[in-house]
Amino acid sequence: MIIAGRTFTSRLVVGTGKYPSHEIMKAAHEASGTEMVTVAVRRVDLSGKGAAALLSWIDRERIFILPNTAACYTADDAIRTARLAREAGLSNWIKLEVIGDEKSLYPDNEALLEATRVLVREGFVVLPYTNDDPIACRKLEDAGAAAVMPLGAPIGSGLGIQNPNNLLMIKDQARVPVIVDAGVGTASDAAIAMELGADGVLMNTAIAQASDPVAMATAMKHAVIAGRLAYLAGRIPKKPHAVASSPTAGLVTPGAPARS
Amino acid sequence: MIIAGRTFTSRLVVGTGKYPSHEIMKAAHEASGTEMVTVAVRRVDLSGKGAAALLSWIDRERIFILPNTAACYTADDAIRTARLAREAGLSNWIKLEVIGDEKSLYPDNEALLEATRVLVREGFVVLPYTNDDPIACRKLEDAGAAAVMPLGAPIGSGLGIQNPNNLLMIKDQARVPVIVDAGVGTASDAAIAMELGADGVLMNTAIAQASDPVAMATAMKHAVIAGRLAYLAGRIPKKPHAVASSPTAGLVTPGAPARS
């Protein structure tokens, strides 16, 4: 997977939140084989209680860090957060989130597009979190996004890919990598995303909140490889039951052919 | 729908259990437009408390009564219950149930087949409750069943039709009516069963335990008509997104035909 000229061997991008401990996070990152993790930007805790610095738990020799603008609800907030993230010295990449609704955590595509345009002009490598709308993805790409990151299902829902048809449409038209961001609940969900043609998958809760995050991280590593290989290998066609003697035979499950 | 020479205008068969009251049951039966209801056979309550006789709440002018062998776990029990039901004077029809497992309430097809053979020989009109196995359905038909009643999902589960492909296979081969028995949860489930080609649908919990049984009974009446008409009307084919230049074009979408 190549994004903005940078090559990633692993197609699995993971988060850094909601783990039981930093130790488990580190072990899960290693087990997942990931080469890119995303981190949030927040105010330093001034209470004196030096929280263990997150970055010290990430193996930066092997893992690229992708700051994000999680919890930003306007284009301005997201732009400001992106600038701070860049100045914190990691890179000029940003996982751009502009949340439209606190409950669903769905993106505000209008504000997202605006922020993408501004940040691309300022030289950022922008990876926007968007919904699974092919039109929004095309516009983000036209605005200079280095990848598009459509959601598979609501963040943290674990529902899996809700609308495979949309992902097919998005991938079919995209000239930048498509990374499914949010919605994965278990390994097969990641495999399905890859089988639909996604270039990568981003997940956090599915690993961090599993009963055994390290085992789940290993599962996800295998699932992404499995899904990618299956996509490339060319699966057998599906053969639903063919209803005899009908012009629409087998076309439609669970629909049915016309009878007189 | 013609079963054993008897014509039913309504394709909806309903139960008589689990209603909040006999009054509501009667109103729901009327709202559903049903012409056949199924009743269980149980020991008379000798405690003196004359439970309101069920049959007095059923409009036998319009509704045919189909006794069942619910709660029988062996072929012998089911056969004995069927004989008692016949002697109770309603008819020689029997909805044959031989339960294989208390938890799932799935049928024991082996015992069911045995009981079907015996009862058909004794002149019963046998309507066996079976699972959605095309081979079992064919054997029941060969044994003389007047209809086959495959389950859509576990009894009382409300999960809807779990395996549409199996129903298509069953219907495709059947020369007797196919009535989906069990698993319907809401109106669209009944419509789907009919769109798959089922000749009728039998349900109890979905109506009796709805918040408003009479409204749900009305919904089911419309749903069965809708599904049947849609089946006859010949639906448009499904057109999943066609991926232009891929060897796996369109294949990966759940429910997609092999070639669109």
Next chain:
Amino acid sequence: MIIAGRTFTSRLVVGTGKYPSHEIMKAAHEASGTEMVTVAVRRVDLSGKGAAALLSWIDRERIFILPNTAACYTADDAIRTARLAREAGLSNWIKLEVIGDEKSLYPDNEALLEATRVLVREGFVVLPYTNDDPIACRKLEDAGAAAVMPLGAPIGSGLGIQNPNNLLMIKDQARVPVIVDAGVGTASDAAIAMELGADGVLMNTAIAQASDPVAMATAMKHAVIAGRLAYLAGRIPKKPHAVASSPTAGLVTPGAPARS
């Protein structure tokens, strides 16, 4: 269903295109029980061949006509078309479509929002065709849309409701009617849309291109009633198989509980 103060007894809105003949269209409209049909705006044919005027085939005593801006690809085009439609004298209602992509026929939500704002200011009753994005729907509502019309699946695809979760989210927040527009293929799809809480369903191809459009129109009438009643009646809960002795028992189908 009340939209902009106008009450519709039927919750089914249908189209006027792709019928085998005007006669069949008229019969299908009648069979469907619809009280609102949508019509496109096009240049008059000047070739002298007076095409049978569409409007003469619509029973305007019983059916309200909703002009649309189909085939408009920019906000400007859609606005201009809406103004023409109003001047043609039927009403100030408009089914607003701004198409973003010729292949998918998905809406361009950014341009749609812009056109909605302009037309609401000009006094139109705007019913925008949008995708199933809760954030877009909320913004359209905030912009003054009289209803929101999220798609269930691509126009003409017949795939049915692709993302029920999105529709639940949209309906949960909406203060204007939600009409599922596009994607219905057969009766159960319409029932499902209504069971999810939609206030209405709009369809064209599913009826017009069915083998028997009039039968399918009747099916759809029943399906919409069935789905609405089932929604109001309060369905029974779904009970997937409960796996014994597990803290996550029954939570997750097709996922699975943790084991040691």
Next chain:
Amino acid sequence: MIIAGRTFTSRLVVGTGKYPSHEIMKAAHEASGTEMVTVAVRRVDLSGKGAAALLSWIDRERIFILPNTAACYTADDAIRTARLAREAGLSNWIKLEVIGDEKSLYPDNEALLEATRVLVREGFVVLPYTNDDPIACRKLEDAGAAAVMPLGAPIGSGLGIQNPNNLLMIKDQARVPVIVDAGVGTASDAAIAMELGADGVLMNTAIAQASDPVAMATAMKHAVIAGRLAYLAGRIPKKPHAVASSPTAGLVTPGAPARS
């Protein structure tokens, strides 16, 4: 996975038919990491054309050979074939198939049970191919089957697991290994089978008929590992959209539990 006291490190069982060539079969077997392959029993070709002996293309150091009774339509045929297979000297294991219908290739459970009883008495290690009926699986287990092999979908259909609920029920009660046999089309299908708790997966067409069988075999190796680990890791619960104030909250989403 331990069957009849024999331990298999790999949970993937594969077939030996329908490959483009023996060379590709051998490479696919190796890529899949399988430790058990199934072979059919057929009359020797007496035409003099010494077909390359299948067994010479199987690495018997690492791969256990499981003869099957494919294409047998009666208990007698299957029993006779099993006896021949045993005498051919590989082992006393048999993948027992008694086909009930040429079109669906579904098992005849009645005959299957009879053949299982006979062969178990004769000392065979019997692995019966059955449908996804929990009652049939329990009876096969009671008859002495060393594992049960329910189908996920029709043989060769590539439809994936059609009824996850049935597999959950089967696994929940089984005291012998459950191996999903037939129906897998792509990697995610295998992962789903394992996530449902299956002990193993058997497939042939999905690998042999893929555009690139070796790549698909590798995909399947990873998918089975991924699914197994995800099962053990304990996935996060699914959280469908919760509808605030509705009696039917969250119920209507396909696959959603009643309460999450």
Next chain:
Amino acid sequence: MHIILNGDSHELPGSLTVTQLLDRLQIDPRIVAVEVNRVVVKRDRYSGTVIPDGAEVEIVTFVGGGAR
């Protein structure tokens, strides 16, 4: 005299026919079926069938129930 009636032991004053038993129990014969020692008694044999001492008697009727 003693019989097993619907699973419970039951004392009778003496030898009874099915008709007499139903009458004694105040049960309308039109909506029940009767088994004596696991054999169904035809409706037109009620008055001619004497229940033997120690018999297992089942009297059943129809109650609500369907696909649960």
Next chain:
Amino acid sequence: MHIILNGDSHELPGSLTVTQLLDRLQIDPRIVAVEVNRVVVKRDRYSGTVIPDGAEVEIVTFVGGGAR
């Protein structure tokens, strides 16, 4: 005089009002709408609106179409 009518060039004998144009084209004014140079002409202005030379004129009506 020359106008662009529904995308095609069209010759007119001279200066016409919208009413006159519709009449000449035998179009029933009740079921169409008219745009002159991208501005909708109100129905009650048809007789008072003179179409300028070189104008782009659009005459539209309703046809079948819905969610395709």
Next chain:
Amino acid sequence: MHIILNGDSHELPGSLTVTQLLDRLQIDPRIVAVEVNRVVVKRDRYSGTVIPDGAEVEIVTFVGGGAR
């Protein structure tokens, strides 16, 4: 002498044991199984089993096949 071999009629020069038959057919005995008149012949009985005239003989081996 005449037998039915794998479904087809087959002429033999005279009475043969299973071992001799396999040898004549140039079949490696290690990867086949043999049935004579629907009864499996144990491998260690090949040399002692004489095929009767008119016998139905089946010689089978393993071929590719799985869950199709």
Next chain:
Amino acid sequence: MHIILNGDSHELPGSLTVTQLLDRLQIDPRIVAVEVNRVVVKRDRYSGTVIPDGAEVEIVTFVGGGAR
């Protein structure tokens, strides 16, 4: 001197540069970013940037978080 630091009011002994503020707060400058009055301060300007009285100052760092 008074500033708003990460949303809370904060007293300073006098005029400070960004470098001095971080030092005073014992914050490693390598893993934070600083905004003064909503403008990001470039890292190489820390020592030259004096924080004005009443300024809104934000000091941020990276914390765990992803697609939640």
